[in-house]
Amino acid sequence: MFCEKCGKEITKGVAVCPSCGFQPTSSKVRLKNVWRVTPVEGQVPVNGFATDCVVCETCMHFCSHYHEGSAIPALSRIVIDPTEFDWMMHNTDHHLVNRLICRQCPGVAPCMAACRVPNAMSRDDKTGAVLIDDEFCNRCRACERACPYQALWFSESRDRMFKCDLCGGDPQCVQVCPVSCLKYEKIA
Amino acid sequence: MQQSNKRGGWAGKILKIDLTAGKVVEEPVTDELAYSFLGGRGFDAKFLWDMVRPGIDPLAPEAVLTLGAGLLTGTVYPECGRVNVGCLSPLTGIYGFGNSGGWWPTRLKAAGYDHIIITGRSPKPVYVLINDDGVEIKDAGDIWGKTTTETEKILRDKHGRDVRVAGIGPAGENLVRTATTIVDASYSAHGGSGAVWGSKNLKAIAVTGTKKIHIHDPQTFYDLAKQEIKRIRECTRQGEAEYKKYGTLILYKWLPKYVGHGADKRYLPPEEMDHLQPENLFEKYCVGYHAACSNCQENCTYLWEVNVGPYAGTRTGALRFGSTDYMTMGMGNANTSSMVKFHSLCNQYGLCGKMAATALYFALELYERGILTKEDTDGIEIKAGDHEAIIELTHMIALRQGFGKILGEGPGNMARFIKDAYPYRHGVYGRIYTALLPFITSTRGTDHLGCLETFTATPETRNKLHENLVKIYPDLGPPMEPGIQGKTRLMFWEEHHKTVLDCMGRCFIAGGGISGCPSIGYELDEDPMGEGQARLLTILTGREFTGAEILKAGERIFNLERAFNVRQGAGRESDMAAPADQNIQFDWLALGKVDGNIMRQYLDQYYETRGWDKDGVPTRAKLEELGLGYVADELEANRPYPPYQGPPLWPIDKYPSGGERTKW
Numbered sequence: 001m002f003c004e005k006c007g008k009e010i011t012k013g014v015a016v017c018p019s020c021g022f023q024p025t026s027s028k029v030r031l032k033n034v035w036r037v038t039p040v041e042g043q044v045p046v047n048g049f050a051t052d053c054v055v056c057e058t059c060m061h062f063c064s065h066y067h068e069g070s071a072i073p074a075l076s077r078i079v080i081d082p083t084e085f086d087w088m089m090h091n092t093d094h095h096l097v098n099r100l101i102c103r104q105c106p107g108v109a110p111c112m113a114a115c116r117v118p119n120a121m122s123r124d125d126k127t128g129a130v131l132i133d134d135e136f137c138n139r140c141r142a143c144e145r146a147c148p149y150q151a152l153w154f155s156e157s158r159d160r161m162f163k164c165d166l167c168g169g170d171p172q173c174v175q176v177c178p179v180s181c182l183k184y185e186k187i188a
Numbered sequence: 189m190q191q192s193n194k195r196g197g198w199a200g201k202i203l204k205i206d207l208t209a210g211k212v213v214e215e216p217v218t219d220e221l222a223y224s225f226l227g228g229r230g231f232d233a234k235f236l237w238d239m240v241r242p243g244i245d246p247l248a249p250e251a252v253l254t255l256g257a258g259l260l261t262g263t264v265y266p267e268c269g270r271v272n273v274g275c276l277s278p279l280t281g282i283y284g285f286g287n288s289g290g291w292w293p294t295r296l297k298a299a300g301y302d303h304i305i306i307t308g309r310s311p312k313p314v315y316v317l318i319n320d321d322g323v324e325i326k327d328a329g330d331i332w333g334k335t336t337t338e339t340e341k342i343l344r345d346k347h348g349r350d351v352r353v354a355g356i357g358p359a360g361e362n363l364v365r366t367a368t369t370i371v372d373a374s375y376s377a378h379g380g381s382g383a384v385w386g387s388k389n390l391k392a393i394a395v396t397g398t399k400k401i402h403i404h405d406p407q408t409f410y411d412l413a414k415q416e417i418k419r420i421r422e423c424t425r426q427g428e429a430e431y432k433k434y435g436t437l438i439l440y441k442w443l444p445k446y447v448g449h450g451a452d453k454r455y456l457p458p459e460e461m462d463h464l465q466p467e468n469l470f471e472k473y474c475v476g477y478h479a480a481c482s483n484c485q486e487n488c489t490y491l492w493e494v495n496v497g498p499y500a501g502t503r504t505g506a507l508r509f510g511s512t513d514y515m516t517m518g519m520g521n522a523n524t525s526s527m528v529k530f531h532s533l534c535n536q537y538g539l540c541g542k543m544a545a546t547a548l549y550f551a552l553e554l555y556e557r558g559i560l561t562k563e564d565t566d567g568i569e570i571k572a573g574d575h576e577a578i579i580e581l582t583h584m585i586a587l588r589q590g591f592g593k594i595l596g597e598g599p600g601n602m603a604r605f606i607k608d609a610y611p612y613r614h615g616v617y618g619r620i621y622t623a624l625l626p627f628i629t630s631t632r633g634t635d636h637l638g639c640l641e642t643f644t645a646t647p648e649t650r651n652k653l654h655e656n657l658v659k660i661y662p663d664l665g666p667p668m669e670p671g672i673q674g675k676t677r678l679m680f681w682e683e684h685h686k687t688v689l690d691c692m693g694r695c696f697i698a699g700g701g702i703s704g705c706p707s708i709g710y711e712l713d714e715d716p717m718g719e720g721q722a723r724l725l726t727i728l729t730g731r732e733f734t735g736a737e738i739l740k741a742g743e744r745i746f747n748l749e750r751a752f753n754v755r756q757g758a759g760r761e762s763d764m765a766a767p768a769d770q771n772i773q774f775d776w777l778a779l780g781k782v783d784g785n786i787m788r789q790y791l792d793q794y795y796e797t798r799g800w801d802k803d804g805v806p807t808r809a810k811l812e813e814l815g816l817g818y819v820a821d822e823l824e825a826n827r828p829y830p831p832y833q834g835p836p837l838w839p840i841d842k843y844p845s846g847g848e849r850t851k852w
Contacts, residue, residue, distance in 0.1 A: 058266065058485065062264055065263075070406070071401075087503060088337050157320050
């Protein structure tokens with residue numbers, strides 16, 4: 001990562017910049033009070049079907065309506081991507097569902113570390129959610145490449161980044177999931 | 189046009205694809221069309237009436253295929269992710285529609301289209317790609333001949349993860365008349381429509397998009413959707429919990445004697461029924477969780493795998509009662525792994541399981557009667573309980589090989605190819621067997637989905653329904669009469685209600701189906717006029733709707749479909765169930781025997797209630813009341829039409845055939 005003040009490279013997670021003595025603002029590095037939406041633990045895809053994801057996309061519909069005003073699955077901030085076609089064709093032995101949603105990584109999130117645009121990314125005060133400010137974002141998509149979980153993406157049609165903002169502390173997807181396979185939890 | 193921009197709910201555009209010329213045209217959804225026909229099945233009825241001339245070959249280039257998402261599809265309202273597929277059916281020769289779930293329908297709305305109309309015939313195999321960049325007709329050389337799962341996989345890998353695919357498998361390419369449109373590799377629409385895709389050289393439609401649908405009051409609508417989710421979760425109606433657990437397979441428990449009322453003989457001994465109980469099926473073959481249609485709270489479909497036995501390695505989704513009942517209960521087959529295999533083959537080849545199994549069932553009956561012999565069936569002995577023969581014949585149907593060529597013509601048309609088989613045919617319009625009286629008055633041939641609940645409801649529910657209906661229809665007559673009369677008076681209401689649900693894209697399971705969690709937002713007997721539905725549409729579209737107006741739209745669509753059938757030659761004579769079905773023993777409903785005379789009485793009563801004439805033709809007064817004056821004009825100018833003879837069939841060797849046997 002780079003110092004926000006002098007721009008020199010600093011070690012990740014360091015509290016004070018060795019060159020200029022600048023303390024990274026608390027809005028970027030968040031070690032405590034971070035919340036996230038995540039698939040419920042202990043759900044092995046092959047067993048325990050009663051509470052696992054059924055690929056109904058209800059979360060995607062409600063997410064996109066809540067944020068965009070109309071249910072558009074392609075513009076959802078959580079993506080349920082079935083791989084059942086691979087499974088049916090015996091390409092894989094385990095039938096998995098890719099669930100792409102931001103982990104809100106505590107500490108320095110990889111996307112925030114990759115972002116070099118001042119003020120473009122910040123942490124939500126209440127939930128610790130990583131937020132992108134479209135006013136400042138220059139659409140370089142460095143965050144998209146940096147994310148190890150493919151949890152944020154760029155929409156050509158809307159010309160902005162899409163990522164989970166935890167609905168300001170009231171995640172809609174968790175409320176509407178018919179099998180309760182999503183939970184809202186404090187991770188740090 | 190300005191008005192249309194403000195209208196909520198509809199995406200606002202209809203996509204017309206002429207495959208002969210390779211031309212794509214967009215047309216706006218006019219207010220008149222939208223408010224009179226709502227969407228989905230309603231638009232299908234209107235377009236097919238306007239565009240299909242009577243008496244044409246359903247597999248000719250001038251035939252029309254329509255696919256449309258419902259009005260509520262693509263919104264946040266739950267359990268509305270459905271598409272209606274309409275065509276002049278090559279299976280029955282009359283109006284054909286089918287309603288399918290899946291993820292594809294919501295993508296169609298997100299792409300900015302309410303409906304797709306396909307005409308013409310492409311010179312070479314093509315598929316259609318619809319996304320934000322527009323509509324493209326692309327060469328399908330590399331996916332032609334592939335199974336539905338392979339097609340879905342290839343197109344999703346090529347065009348992105350949000351793409352969903354509706355299309356056909358090898359059966360549709362071979363113009364098998366029982367082939368169907370397969371949506372998202374697991375969900376089947378109308379049996380017959382697959383051959384229409386094939387005749388147009390159209391393999392698939394891949395859709396994605398990010399267009400916004402205008403909603404008049406998005407916040408209230410969102411709150412109502414959440415409220416509906418709460419209602420569905422808290423629904424404690426009888427059977428709801430079991431239904432959520434087992435899907436339609438629960439009917440193996442509820443309806444153990446259902447299949448084969450037209451047949452003289454039932455082949456599965458009662459003690460073998462244990463194998464088919466949903467608990468046993470789940471323990472043996474269900475691998476993990478289910479996959480649901482888009483935005484659904486019920487999740488009635490699961491994923492299945494066979495690990496041992498001759499069918500080991502079979503993996504499939506969405507196993508259903510409807511697609512497997514004839515080949516298990518009907519044909520005396522208690523081998524449950526063959527049931528999963530059969531379902532998988534139907535999905536992969538793009539066959540309608542219901543129609544293919546009915547054809548097999550009919551073949552078994554003919555074989556038992558000695559009308560079919562080993563020479564006719566290429567040496568395959570068709571006998572009760574022989575699952576190997578069933579699977580072998582399913583391959584042959586899809587690839588149109590040997591005896592499969594005749595089976596592929598569908599249960600009704602088969603009788604026209606087999607000498608002496610004609611007196612034994614079943615149902616009406618060459619579809620499934622007649623198991624209940626209301627089956628015969630559907631607009632698509634024998635149909636178990638047209639009207640079932642009112643007919644089988646308890647007297648209390650019916651009385652309550654009657655009380656509410658009589659406020660709108662004062663000359664409805666007394667509530668209960670002995671026999672079928674009292675029921676017939678209420679049936680037309682359910683037919684309208686279900687037509688409206690098809691227009692909304694709403695699932696019958698949520699909307700008044702087997703699980704009994706009915707109507708949009710409200711209980712059937714509490715809100716039969718659909719006032720809750722009207723309020724929902726008002727919030728969605730910004731135009732004041734009333735419940736009576738919506739039911740009227742259902743009636744309009746139903747009458748238009750009937751008029752379409754009249755144009756195809758349907759009438760009183762063809763409405764009667766085939767002679768073999770005129771002696772039905774209703775032992776699972778304790779209704780006793782129903783013979784031809786009762787059926788005739790029933791039809792008289794039904795026509796009278798509907799305001800049709802003695803021959804089952806909607807009268808001018810009725811049509812004008814529904815705003816269908818132009819239909820009355822056309823019927824009056826051209827009647828009588830040549831009587832119904834079934835669809836025009838091709839010489840059996842003229843069809844394309846062949847392809848690879850799928851290993852899945």
